[in-house]
Amino acid sequence: MKHFSGIITSWYQQNKRDLPWRNTNDPYMIWLSEIILQQTRVDQGMSYYIKFAESFPSVNDLAKADEEKVMKLWQGLGYYSRARNLHAAAKTVKAEYKGKFPSAYETILSLKGIGEYTAAAIASFAFNKPHAVVDGNVYRVLSRVFGIETPIDSTNGKKEFLQLANELLNKKEPALHNQAIMEFGALQCKPQNPDCSVCPLNMHCYAFAKKQVNELPVKSKKTKVRDRFFNYIVLTNKESTIINKRTDKDIWTNLYDFPLIETPMGVAEPDLIVSSEWKKLVGKNKYVLRAVSPEYKHVLSHQKIYARFWEIECAKDLSNFKPDAAIIIKKKDLQKYAVPRLIENYLERKIS
Ligand code: SF4
Structure with missing residues (x-):
């Protein structure tokens, strides 16, 4: 033309x-x-x-x-x-x-x-x-x-x-x-x-x-979307919490989130606490499960994430819980860390 x-x-x-x-x-x-x-x-x-x-x-x-x-x-x-x-x-x-x-x-x-x-x-x-x-x-x-x-x-x-x-x-x-x-x-x-x-x-x-x-236009492939189920373990005591820097070759590399237990499907508490990841994370430490959040659905281009936040109140010393590669921080400092949108949404909803 x-x-x-x-x-x-x-x-x-x-x-x-x-x-x-x-x-x-x-x-x-x-x-x-x-x-x-x-x-x-x-x-x-x-x-x-x-x-x-x-x-x-x-x-x-x-x-x-x-x-x-x-x-x-x-x-x-x-x-x-x-x-x-x-x-x-x-x-x-x-x-x-x-x-x-x-x-x-x-x-x-x-x-x-x-x-x-x-x-x-x-x-x-x-x-x-x-x-x-x-x-x-x-x-x-x-x-x-x-x-x-x-x-x-x-x-x-x-x-x-x-x-x-x-x-x-x-x-x-x-x-x-x-x-x-x-x-x-x-x-x-x-x-x-x-x-x-x-x-x-x-x-x-x-x-x-x-x-x-x-x-028009025509697309040949449909993007395959994978469902993933995230259980975030939000371990806190009065002042502190534990976060994790994501270093694996996965989504959100180098961003921070909470210790995570990924399961093949959504789980209830009895199933979660018998998992090996839970045992590794919590061990024999005393804790109180304060709340479990509603399910957050978070859609990425190739993945759909269904996440729940398990809010756990711990004894004074969080270092007993500290999983590999995680850090203990003051709760008030959480906002200084770059987190994925999913975590941001959870924190916003919790505060508001
Ligand atoms: S399809 Fe696009 S280019 Fe064609 S007439 Fe409509 S607006 Fe214009």
Whole structure:
């Protein structure tokens, strides 16, 4: 289609949102916004972007930061490996590129946690280089307008869409073009029931003409979701509690939670206290089971977690209970530690 770029850029100029990362061509700020916004809504991501930009105004500031501080600022966003990769990549930029963000697409792509989409976004938005971005919004727009039924999560699909996106790219104004197509997907060609009657592309749109708007784009795989059952043992005495730094290769690496007994399904107290994990944790120490929380359901991209918090009041000395790799802290200091959203929800509900 001859006028594709012209149509979407003129739509963009009239309809774009004023977002802070659009008013900069600093590659570091663009990178921050892109990593924060992956699978996060703009309204939710905005406060995180502002917090990060204020706490770490440059890539060197981020590189020098304590990992604990980075994780604490990221708390609540999920996908914690992104924060760790962000931090690691900042250290690489500082060490290998003297703190100057690289401008070549291939070099940007080589940084930890940066994939093709993010590398194209940084190269085009910050350096106006002709690399087309292909994110979920772009897949949707292209599959609908051009009637492409190749699954977007297949190797062939990825190649086909990337090639088409690069053919359509306005090489003279790649930043504007890329911003425009992404915003067009986010606001106009929305996933559900877009208002095609007001769309400037409706005369050229395959899906609109064939009434296939809700069938496109096509995905081949359904994500398999695993159910997990977490029993958090909240051991406390008057002043203190025990937390655990997660070090395994599992979800939430390097975040803090309570000692955990994972079971194949939800369990009642008689079954939990005969388990070997319980015996290891509690041993022969005296305790009182004060309460068991209602079940918290926490949904991640590949896992559904059903969690209960077993609140246990212990004798004076918690060190007898201390499981491996856990630390005893003052209850009032809990808020200083970066915890997963599930734990945050539990603590909020407990306090309120
Ligand atoms: S006509 Fe509808 S489906 Fe086609 S591009 Fe416009 S909003 Fe999307």
